[in-house]
Amino acid sequence: MEVEVIDPxxxxxxxxxxxxxxxxxxxxxxxxxxxxxFIPSITAVLYAFSRVRLxxxxxxxxxxxxxxxxxxxxxPLVADAAWITVKWVAAVTVAExxxxxxxxxxxxxxxxxxxxxxxxxxxxxxxxxxxxxVAWFFMYEPNFGVFNYLLGLIGIDPVLWLSDxxxxxYAMMAVDIWQATPFTFLLxxxxxxxxxxxxxxxxxxxxxxxxxIFRTVTLPLLGPVLMVVVLLRVIxxxxxxxxxxxxxxxxxxxxxxxxxxxxxxxxxxxxxxxYASALSFLFQIVLVVLATLYVKRVLVDYSAPRD
Numbered sequence: 001m002e003v004e005v006i007d008p009x010x011x012x013x014x015x016x017x018x019x020x021x022x023x024x025x026x027x028x029x030x031x032x033x034x035x036x037x038f039i040p041s042i043t044a045v046l047y048a049f050s051r052v053r054l055x056x057x058x059x060x061x062x063x064x065x066x067x068x069x070x071x072x073x074x075x076p077l078v079a080d081a082a083w084i085t086v087k088w089v090a091a092v093t094v095a096e097x098x099x100x101x102x103x104x105x106x107x108x109x110x111x112x113x114x115x116x117x118x119x120x121x122x123x124x125x126x127x128x129x130x131x132x133x134v135a136w137f138f139m140y141e142p143n144f145g146v147f148n149y150l151l152g153l154i155g156i157d158p159v160l161w162l163s164d165x166x167x168x169x170y171a172m173m174a175v176d177i178w179q180a181t182p183f184t185f186l187l188x189x190x191x192x193x194x195x196x197x198x199x200x201x202x203x204x205x206x207x208x209x210x211x212x213i214f215r216t217v218t219l220p221l222l223g224p225v226l227m228v229v230v231l232l233r234v235i236x237x238x239x240x241x242x243x244x245x246x247x248x249x250x251x252x253x254x255x256x257x258x259x260x261x262x263x264x265x266x267x268x269x270x271x272x273x274x275y276a277s278a279l280s281f282l283f284q285i286v287l288v289v290l291a292t293l294y295v296k297r298v299l300v301d302y303s304a305p306r307d
């Protein structure tokens with residue numbers, strides 16, 4: 001096989017765009033990252049340490065040091081928003097992972113219409129979150145909503161799904177669970193289908209029960225996939241905003257004020273961009289630290305060599 005030797009003089013005579021083609025291909029992506037990623041991030045960090053005001057001449061910025069951060073730790077509503085966010089993340093993540101796991105286990109069995117059911121479960125994922133929130137808002141409507149209509153058929157009084165302080169947050173959790181469970185299902189379903197068959201055959205030969213096979217074979221083998229699914233859902237659930245904003249604007253009262261809702265209100269209603277940037281900065285730091293600890297403490301255990 002002959003190897004073509006490139007003449008250096010011929011390469012030097014090539015057009016400049018051909019000599020720098022690699023750089024030209026990555027330039028649009030780099031420019032987009034700088035304009036919409038790097039510059040806004042640096043601006044947000046500068047705002048977090050400043051008092052930002054809107055004037056007729058534009059935006060003015062006065063450096064205030066850690067004042068915005070001290071205010072964040074002293075304001076009770078921020079602590080309440082953090083607690084509501086923790087409740088939201090814990091509830092929806094557990095529900096979505098458990099339901100997705102059960103659906104994945106069910107559809108790995110030889111049941112009828114498995115392909116149709118799998119396709120049907122994908123539908124909520126492809127729907128825009130805003131459309132989902134609007135549809136569920138009308139289904140929750142106290143006077144003509146479908147849920148109260150069904151309750152009326154069995155003699156139960158109408159429920160104020162989105163107006164009751166004790167119910168509204170959990171009603172919106174149900175919407176998120178309905179839409180995000182198929183995501184966990186798909187990942188876990190793919191993980192189950194990729195598991196090797198040899199351990200199952202060996203366990204069956206040894207006479208292990210289905211529960212023992214599930215506990216000693218399926219769970220350990222599926223552990224890395226399960227941990228990744230939990231990490232992805234925790235990060236995504238912590239950033240919830242669209243459904244809560246569309247359905248109740250964080251209400252009734254402040255019962256559904258998550259951290260993202262608090263950031264939105266401070267930034268776009270109170271126009272306190274410095275304080276909103278500080279809250280956003282703290283929120284991002286917490287997510288990064290928790291995700292890093294999670295990866296180091298949990299996921300690394302599965303990649304460590306085993307005897």
